[in-house]
Amino acid sequence: MATTTQSSPSVDPSRDPSGDPATGTYYTAGAKAFHWLTVLVMTGSFALAFVMVELPLGTLKVSLYNWHKTLGLIVLALAVLRLVWRLRHPAPPLPADMPAWERLAAQVTHVALYLFLFAQPLVGLVMSWASGFPTVLFGSFNLPNPIGANQGLFDALVVVHELSAWIILALIAVHAGAALRHHFVKKDQVLRRMLPGRPPGAERR
């Protein structure tokens, strides 16, 4: 928090529009890219999920499942790369005036979201194996199946995968709701620091 002593005492560093990634006030371009790519791919994955489960068993349903599996594994790949990035580029600090319970809530939500970014695709992958249906990625190549068809395991994982999906949607609602609250109610920089592009007034790195 070295910047605190350098800026005027009345201005919180996280609200200082001149803050930039160099001082840890904004997310790095890489962190933003991972975040918004994940948003994009997950939106597609959820959209496919809602449509595919309603379809009658047929070739279209199977194709949509395979694209859902493809997007799920992209989410997993992004999560792995993102975690590596995150460990090398720590998140900027939360506003100094945030109450303890809000910090805790933010922490718990972020950790939970990270966990599900890994867990949900992995559960889906094992589920796909247990289904005995080929896992066709990008509509063109098949993933090997190390476990083979297992109806019992599949039935169990369907419940887990679906429950997890609803928990993820709830977490996203909390996460996005909190970000909007920061922007529109608390009027701080918390949302803006994850928005694409250079933050207003920030120095080019």
Add this chain to the structure above:
Amino acid sequence: MRATLLALPVLMPVLIAAAPAAAQDAPTWAVDPENSRVGFVAIQSGDEVEGSFSAWTADIAFDPETATGRIEAVVQTGSVESGSRDRDDSLKGDGLLHVEAFPQARFVADKFRTTGEGAYEAIGELTLRDTTREVVLPFTLAVEGTTAEAAGELSVDRLDYGVGQGQWADTSMIGAEVRIVFEIAATRQ
């Protein structure tokens, strides 16, 4: 060619008379269901998928020495199992086996050829759904005392039998070629 065609009506009564006689002479074999299997290998999205039928019967009369006899196998199509309930439901549905309308598949053969040591061909008719076609089914047979083990497989184009209606006629997800496979252990009666 002409001579052959003319000869057929003459020979026909002889052939018809000879066939049942051969079948009657051939020893009958009782299938040991525990050690027998009737199934298939299909290609789904490029991967091999195996399935089998748990309910089927086979009446077998066959003399390995003379390669004569008669085989009739009846498979209950609704007993199909491929490791996945969803896939089984698709297989049983009207687009594929349509087990409600066609609960049985059938193979009947009464002509045989010896093709090698313990190797034969059964010339018969395969019925899937409502389509019957002549097929030549190669199989091996190993007899030891009163027990015998037979195995064979037959590649068919599922679309020849109408197994693939509507969207399932598309062979990009489920290949046209399906290998019908069997392993039968039997005891001489």
